[in-house]
Amino acid sequence: MLGPWRSSVSFFFLAIAPFVSAGHSFENTAIVRTVELGGTVVHVTTTYAVKALEDGSNIYTIALGQKEHEATSALTAKIKGQMAPLEVEKLGAQDGDFQLYDIRLPGYLKAGGTTNLVVETVQTHVTYPYPEEASQKDGQSLKYEADLLVLSPYDTAVQRTKIRSPFPQIHSYTEPNVEFTEDAPVTKSGATLTYGPYKNVFPSANKHFVAEKQQRIYVHYSYDHPVLEIVKLERAAEISHWGANLNIQDNIHLRNAGPRLKGHFSRLEHQSQAFFQRSAPHMLPGLTLHLPAGIRDVYFYDLIGNVSTSQLRTAPSVPKGSQNTQFSVLELKPRYPLMGGWNYSFTLGWDSPLADSAGWDQDLGKWIVGVPVMTVIPGTVIDEEELKIILPEGATEVEFFAPFPALNDELSTAVTYLDTTGRPAVTLRYKNLTDTHAGIVYVAYKVPFSAHLKKPLAVATALTGLFVLAFVWKRVDTRIQK
16 A cells, blocks of 8 residues: 555655756665764765666765764775775755765766665764763763665665674664664664665655654664874974984874763772773773884973873884884873863874985975874874974975865965074864874975075074174173273
């Protein structure tokens, strides 16, 4: 009895849906979305089994709900089984309810041709602590919210969503009432929830479907690791040809985004938990960072001063082009354990040989230096970052190549010790960065020979002036009377 009714509703939604298929038509034989839950970062993989309905189809359109789009910090698409990413073009918001993206397939599909398209997204700030407060003895639980149905401008034969918790304890979850299935709308198996399969879903990328059919679901689960976020990261990379050195300094404003500490902090309870190795999951005792190989003169201090409770194991420099992936390990221990809702601001910096990051391009006649965007802390989101690359004084014809677009960039002048006219500086600003954004910014520039002479000439001029001043002062009679 539902068949004719569904057919008429499907025709209605097809009539009102915006024309977003770029002149070609598809249908989804299956959609499978897999959600890997975490702390502040959640990874989502959606596989579309696509069938072309017309010859020459090569532009496939996907849709994200507005909340999902706002939380997405990275989106990549590829053909299943292939590594090469596909071209993705953002079309814009539609009626404020969803966001459309065009994906260009590697080839044209004939009518009846099929392919499997994999779309990977990284979401940030889609979980929150629940309850919002916890004592030192309590565990930690998070809540994740998402849309139930995967939006698409095409007919979908069947779709399902799998939500996986990193730990087996799932406290509760939504059991929706869905018209697209006659079976149980959700099933639980261990730490995995499966919503669906939902069958014969008509085109859903329109505001009427979102308003009438879409539902929000939640999953309440245990999470036994600290939930971390970097509120702001200020990275400065200073290039020195005279010292053949690359100095990198990070000003990090770290926050524990787990449940706020209920009551007062007990040092006795903390020592007892450390002795029995049963620390609260929402407490951060320290961090282990992987820094570049070949670094030296590493420093770590906070607002009070130098922190000497950390350990560093350095690795020698790796030759360029080598497949060896050595790195230095810094076991960073803050001055105090970081509880939920607490902040910790500190500075971390190091020097490294410039030859490890720089090279001379004979064809361009320029120096090219690679600067990492950030030091990765797995599972941590960077809300804001300002990356400033300070070039040698006198550098000209400055160009930079970022692994992904910045919110904004600018070329300014920075003045440091023994400078005369100042140094060119490239500043890039980003938001919502995760470990998937770990890339390298390459800066190309020229340094004329006269620029290398500025610093010694400035020092020589200053010293000569000092000697002349002392010579003149020695021969001036400053007595009031003889």
